[in-house]
Amino acid sequence: MVEGEFGKTFDVKDLGPLRYFLGIEIARSPKGIVLSQRKYVLDLLTETGMLGCRPCNTPIDKNHQISAESRDSVNRETYQRLVGRLIYLCHTRPDISYAVSVVSRYMHDPRTRHMELVYRILRYLKGTPGRGLWFKKNRHLDLEGYCDADWASSRDDRRSTSGYCVFVGGNLVSWRSKKQAVVARSTAEAEYRAMALSLCEMLWLKGLLKELRVLRNETMMLHCDNVAAINIANNPVQFDRTKHVEIDRFFIKEKLDSGVLRLEYVKSRGQLANCFTKGLGPSENELSCNKMDMIDIFSPSRGGAVDVNSSL
Amino acid sequence: MEEEMNALQKNKTWELVPLPKGKRAVGCKWVFTVKQNPKGEVDRYKARLVAKGYSQTYGIDYDETFAPVAKMGTVRTSISCAVNFGWPLHQMDVKNAFLHGDQQEEVYMEIPPGFANSQTAGKVCKLRKSLYGLKQSPRAWFDRFRRAVCGMGYTQCNGDHTVFYKHRGTFITVMAVYVDDIVITGDDAEEIKWLKENLGKPLM
Numbered sequence: 001m002v003e004g005e006f007g008k009t010f011d012v013k014d015l016g017p018l019r020y021f022l023g024i025e026i027a028r029s030p031k032g033i034v035l036s037q038r039k040y041v042l043d044l045l046t047e048t049g050m051l052g053c054r055p056c057n058t059p060i061d062k063n064h065q066i067s068a069e070s071r072d073s074v075n076r077e078t079y080q081r082l083v084g085r086l087i088y089l090c091h092t093r094p095d096i097s098y099a100v101s102v103v104s105r106y107m108h109d110p111r112t113r114h115m116e117l118v119y120r121i122l123r124y125l126k127g128t129p130g131r132g133l134w135f136k137k138n139r140h141l142d143l144e145g146y147c148d149a150d151w152a153s154s155r156d157d158r159r160s161t162s163g164y165c166v167f168v169g170g171n172l173v174s175w176r177s178k179k180q181a182v183v184a185r186s187t188a189e190a191e192y193r194a195m196a197l198s199l200c201e202m203l204w205l206k207g208l209l210k211e212l213r214v215l216r217n218e219t220m221m222l223h224c225d226n227v228a229a230i231n232i233a234n235n236p237v238q239f240d241r242t243k244h245v246e247i248d249r250f251f252i253k254e255k256l257d258s259g260v261l262r263l264e265y266v267k268s269r270g271q272l273a274n275c276f277t278k279g280l281g282p283s284e285n286e287l288s289c290n291k292m293d294m295i296d297i298f299s300p301s302r303g304g305a306v307d308v309n310s311s312l
Numbered sequence: 313m314e315e316e317m318n319a320l321q322k323n324k325t326w327e328l329v330p331l332p333k334g335k336r337a338v339g340c341k342w343v344f345t346v347k348q349n350p351k352g353e354v355d356r357y358k359a360r361l362v363a364k365g366y367s368q369t370y371g372i373d374y375d376e377t378f379a380p381v382a383k384m385g386t387v388r389t390s391i392s393c394a395v396n397f398g399w400p401l402h403q404m405d406v407k408n409a410f411l412h413g414d415q416q417e418e419v420y421m422e423i424p425p426g427f428a429n430s431q432t433a434g435k436v437c438k439l440r441k442s443l444y445g446l447k448q449s450p451r452a453w454f455d456r457f458r459r460a461v462c463g464m465g466y467t468q469c470n471g472d473h474t475v476f477y478k479h480r481g482t483f484i485t486v487m488a489v490y491v492d493d494i495v496i497t498g499d500d501a502e503e504i505k506w507l508k509e510n511l512g513k514p515l516m
Binding site for chain 1: 319349350352384385386387388389391392393394395396397398400401402403404405406407408409412457460469470471472475477479484486490493495508511512
């Protein structure tokens, strides 16, 4: 830096190929890239004294009946800090997204039962610390989304949960699990809101890719497992009972008419957004992780269906 | 600590002035951290002078503080692009990033602990550059960085303001910024090489 030219230069350091970014480990091979936060998970387990705990094969129970009133209060700061760390972990762990979204609903007034749920997530992480997202070379950048909703799932206020995931070029890049802001009166309505939410995200991603001039296929595909919601989307005149979700309805219809969106029915089995709206059983959870291309490069035996050694 | 102090002085981060009447000086302190690499080994020790920004008052000491950081969705999208097109991914970081931001508001700071001497007696530091810990530092830095890369012919992306790109013919270079961490990808090898060499050079 030349004296007198203060502030006109930056001291920039070339770190070479991308390997470690914001605590995310990036491993590249000719077959693709894997993002994982293994060190972050292990640090978290060490700090919480959970390194020696008994692992658990799902992050949350299938039919958890969690509510706001769950026994005694716990230290709020500890709870918030722990949940905050789990939220950061969600950057490479869509499999815990739903569980983390459930525990973060009680940040303002955490109880013993909620804390137990947090420890449950940690026990799940203990079993799969190195699991991460695998990005493969699919030679396209098409946008494909899955949306789902769990109707009236919250026991506190009967609001539904929206969930979606979006693939860009066959790789999972965006997902969300969110309790809806208003009460839905039917499953179709809840699905509808989830559809609008995922559509927003897809439109944003599309805009991004378009601006970079890398998008070739303009049509986005959105998969949904609710026939009623698809029907309403395609023909908004027929249902008097959905008047109150008008904005979402016309928003989706507009995108369908202009050809940028195609809605496709998907059977519940092929529904990838399932894991963002409810707790799954052990085998469903494994299946869901495999479908989202999550693998563990550190432990080939737990990598599921993918043969890690040949791919990396 | 010496290294940090040298960086601060080289940068002319502040000047020594008597504290004007009616103004308040924010405190400061040293923060020491041990940097680890991904394997958990000690990488280096680091000292950082931080201002106690929590004592600043909105409207008096600072106005706008918002600064964007790259959305993780954007980062993952860039990675998906890189994998699908076989682009390389590079990483760079900016040393002492926040010290490069230009201080807009008038801020006075106490003399850093351990550096008081006869010359500093009765004086305070009037900040010319932003410092870690100040409310407005991230914003000042990002603004500084944005002007620099736009001056290099890059366009700020509308979809995510932390993404900058440049098209040359059919080639493209994309840069995503997360405070002082920069990820670069694209198929324009020549441009990436140029960018890496010139990002640190005097620009404006």
